[in-house]
Amino acid sequence: MSTLEILKAREAEVVEEFEFFDEWMDRYEHLIAQGKTLPAASESIKTDDNLIRGCQSKVWITAEKREGLVYFTADSDAIITRGLVALLLRVCNGLAPEVLAQADFGFLQEIGLTEHLSPTRANGLQSMMKQIRLYGVAFQAVN
Amino acid sequence: MIDAAALRTEFPILHQQVHGKPLVYLDNAATTQKPRAVIAAVVDYYERINSNVHRGVHTLSQRATDAFEATRGKLQRLVNAAHEHEIIYTTGTTGSINLVAHGFRSLLGPGDEILVSQLEHHSNLVPWQMLAQHTGATLRYIPILPDGSLDLDEAQRLLNPRTKLLAFNHISNALGTVNPVKQLTEWGHAVGACVVVDGAQGLPHRPVDVQELGVDFYAGSAHKMYGPTGIGMLYGRTEWLEKLPPYQGGGEMISTVTMAQSTYAGLPFKFEAGTPNIEAVVGWGAALDWMNAIGMDALMAHEADLMAYGTERLRAIDGLVLFGTAPEKSAVLSFGFEDLHPYDLGTLLDQQGIAVRTGQHCAQPIMDYYRIPGTVRASFAAYSSREDVDRLGDGVERALRMLR
Numbered sequence: 001m002s003t004l005e006i007l008k009a010r011e012a013e014v015v016e017e018f019e020f021f022d023e024w025m026d027r028y029e030h031l032i033a034q035g036k037t038l039p040a041a042s043e044s045i046k047t048d049d050n051l052i053r054g055c056q057s058k059v060w061i062t063a064e065k066r067e068g069l070v071y072f073t074a075d076s077d078a079i080i081t082r083g084l085v086a087l088l089l090r091v092c093n094g095l096a097p098e099v100l101a102q103a104d105f106g107f108l109q110e111i112g113l114t115e116h117l118s119p120t121r122a123n124g125l126q127s128m129m130k131q132i133r134l135y136g137v138a139f140q141a142v143n
Numbered sequence: 144m145i146d147a148a149a150l151r152t153e154f155p156i157l158h159q160q161v162h163g164k165p166l167v168y169l170d171n172a173a174t175t176q177k178p179r180a181v182i183a184a185v186v187d188y189y190e191r192i193n194s195n196v197h198r199g200v201h202t203l204s205q206r207a208t209d210a211f212e213a214t215r216g217k218l219q220r221l222v223n224a225a226h227e228h229e230i231i232y233t234t235g236t237t238g239s240i241n242l243v244a245h246g247f248r249s250l251l252g253p254g255d256e257i258l259v260s261q262l263e264h265h266s267n268l269v270p271w272q273m274l275a276q277h278t279g280a281t282l283r284y285i286p287i288l289p290d291g292s293l294d295l296d297e298a299q300r301l302l303n304p305r306t307k308l309l310a311f312n313h314i315s316n317a318l319g320t321v322n323p324v325k326q327l328t329e330w331g332h333a334v335g336a337c338v339v340v341d342g343a344q345g346l347p348h349r350p351v352d353v354q355e356l357g358v359d360f361y362a363g364s365a366h367k368m369y370g371p372t373g374i375g376m377l378y379g380r381t382e383w384l385e386k387l388p389p390y391q392g393g394g395e396m397i398s399t400v401t402m403a404q405s406t407y408a409g410l411p412f413k414f415e416a417g418t419p420n421i422e423a424v425v426g427w428g429a430a431l432d433w434m435n436a437i438g439m440d441a442l443m444a445h446e447a448d449l450m451a452y453g454t455e456r457l458r459a460i461d462g463l464v465l466f467g468t469a470p471e472k473s474a475v476l477s478f479g480f481e482d483l484h485p486y487d488l489g490t491l492l493d494q495q496g497i498a499v500r501t502g503q504h505c506a507q508p509i510m511d512y513y514r515i516p517g518t519v520r521a522s523f524a525a526y527s528s529r530e531d532v533d534r535l536g537d538g539v540e541r542a543l544r545m546l547r
């Protein structure tokens with residue numbers, strides 16, 4: 001499978017998971033569960049450089065490239081935001097930079113997450129997606 | 144005693160579902176909802192009266208002017224100002240404080256001091272920072288105590304003959320602390336300072352008598368007292384209003400204009416340049432009548448009941464920390480949990496149809512004091528009820544089960 005296909009497959013899996021829940025409270029519960037499984041990042045990544053602007057809660061994200069693929073480490077001080085971070089990392093980790101650079105994360109729209117979040121959180125989510133794409137672009141350049 | 148259920152029928156907006164649940168609106172410190180009487184007054188203004196004020200000799204303009212000035216009279220009586228011209232219309236509390244701060248640019252210099260409290264909304268803080276920056280005056284802060292009240296001993300120590308301005312709020316929007324306005328004002332006057340009070344939360348929740356309190360300026364916003372947005376007032380003692388230069392130049396605020404220079408109109412018009420927010424002033428008049436019909440005593444008794452009931456309900460929740468526990472505090476329950484971000488709680492409350500405010504409440508220095516990213520704040524109005532408190536308590540408990 002190409003890493004683009006992996007991305008699409010992972011996205012479909014997440015959509016299926018969320019569609020299982022009719023109630024939004026249950027979807028939030030699932031999101032929180034995702035947040036709880038995200039391993040706490042070490043304090044050393046929680047720097048101003050890694051901080052994403054535009055969230056009421058704080059989000060830090062950093063990435064490295066190993067054997068041509070990109071791996072993210074990220075964390076947040078709020079659990080629901082951690083859930084969003086966990087979802088993004090679940091679909092994005094270990095993919096090729098050129099795939100990440102083009103990722104549109106349409107699955108979030110499909111779940112209805114983008115429209116169901118408060119405006120500040122939706123903005124924060126947009127910033128996180130943008131940051132992931134930027135890492136993709138940056139790691140393409142250093143090939 | 145207020146019958147909240149009966150009052151609610153006058154507020155169309157409260158009768159809706161949010162995320163499939165009946166709305167519980169507990170963000171009244173941010174803005175209150177408007178009763179039908181206020182909405183009707185605004186509609187009536189446009190359907191029957193709309194015209195510019197203080198300009199035409201025609202009948203509509205006269206009617207608009209009468210309605211516009213009638214609210215000024217109501218505000219004068221509300222705060223017991225000595226003169227009607229001591230009530231200036233502004234865009235809100237923020238506009239009022241900026242008017243005063245701007246006026247003081249020509250009255251302060253290096254060596255002068257401005258004393259504000261750590262309990263302030265940014266709108267009673269940033270204008271003073273700007274004034275200090277512009278004039279070279281020094282800004283000092285009255286610190287707060289753990290219960291969210293002001294450190295009055297420290298306030299007395301900080302006041303000195305160089306203190307030219309003393310600014311603080313009547314009631315804190317973030318914690319609900321009610322400050323001793325009269326006492327602070329006496330101390331401020333004893334050193335010759337001008338005393339400016341942010342009454343954004345004071346006007347909706349406590350009786351205000353500016354002559355009895357002795358303050359020099361008192362600011363308020365209509366939208367926090369069942370009136371429209373975008374309109375507010377500044378009470379100013381005549382001596383001070385005469386001393387301050389105009390804030391903005393334009394129509395309405397002049398008596399004569401030649402190519403060389405202008406002479407300014409008298410009070411209050413000197414501070415009211417341009418066409419004002421007439422519809423909002425008219426709506427505010429209706430809101431003041433509405434509040435008057437209920438009466439401040441009844442409003443305060445209702446609020447005290449909700450505060451006692453709400454404090455007990457929230458205290459029963461494991462791990463909940465209340466911020467702001469000063470005696471006789473007003474209408475605000477600000478809380479959090481050591482291990483939880485207020486934003487998560489706020490999101491899950493919203494999903495249950497419960498509107499609260501989360502975050503710093505435009506009062507970052509308070510959050511810095513408690514070393515927290517923010518709080519969840521529930522705040523009450525006349526139509527709030529014990530059922531709202533029950534829904535809040537249950538909602539917080541449900542959120543906790545999900546988050547922990």
Ligand SMILES: Cc1ncc(COP(=O)(O)O)c(C=O)c1O
Nearest residue numbers: 235236237264266316341343364
């Ligand atoms: C204590 C206090 N001061 C000032 C303000 C600012 O009021 P406005 O936004 O109406 O100018 C508010 C409202 O948020 C407030 O609660």
